[in-house]
Amino acid sequence: MSETDKDFTIQNYLEFLQNKKLMGTRCKTCGELYVPVRKLCIKCNSANMEWVEMSGEGELAAFTSITVGTPYFIEKGYDRNHPYCFSVIKLKEGPMVSAQLVGVDESKPDTIEIGMPVKVKFLESTIKGETKIDLGFEPK
Numbered sequence: 001m002s003e004t005d006k007d008f009t010i011q012n013y014l015e016f017l018q019n020k021k022l023m024g025t026r027c028k029t030c031g032e033l034y035v036p037v038r039k040l041c042i043k044c045n046s047a048n049m050e051w052v053e054m055s056g057e058g059e060l061a062a063f064t065s066i067t068v069g070t071p072y073f074i075e076k077g078y079d080r081n082h083p084y085c086f087s088v089i090k091l092k093e094g095p096m097v098s099a100q101l102v103g104v105d106e107s108k109p110d111t112i113e114i115g116m117p118v119k120v121k122f123l124e125s126t127i128k129g130e131t132k133i134d135l136g137f138e139p140k
């Protein structure tokens with residue numbers, strides 16, 4: 001079974017991420033693109049999908065600086081004095097994805113500009129001895 005025959009599940013999407021690949025699915029019927037993946041096209045109800053790799057380029061559509069994080073981010077070392085930035089990125093290919101934004105000054109949100117070009121940055125972290133890759137973006 002080749003990589004691109006994988007089922008269109010979030011689990012496989014995350015598995016691609018672990019290999020530093022940002023993948024989406026494209027509806028072969030109408031061309032609509034989905035990131036993260038969908039099995040069914042919400043535009044035309046087609047289940048005729050294919051995997052496509054994203055360029056990883058896009059622009060910042062929205063963001064928020066988070067000082068009180070989820071347990072996962074607290075585990076990664078973020079807190080009130082070390083906030084993290086959560087963003088929505090509009091990919092060059094069209095879909096919007098949410099991800100952590102790095103390489104910015106999280107404590108000075110007014111220095112972060114909506115519309116600024118960003119590129120994908122795969123964030124590696126080790127929690128309890130397990131290395132994991134999360135989707136992130138950084139200024140281009």
Ligand SMILES: [Zn+2]
Nearest residue numbers: 027030041044
């Ligand atoms: Zn479709």
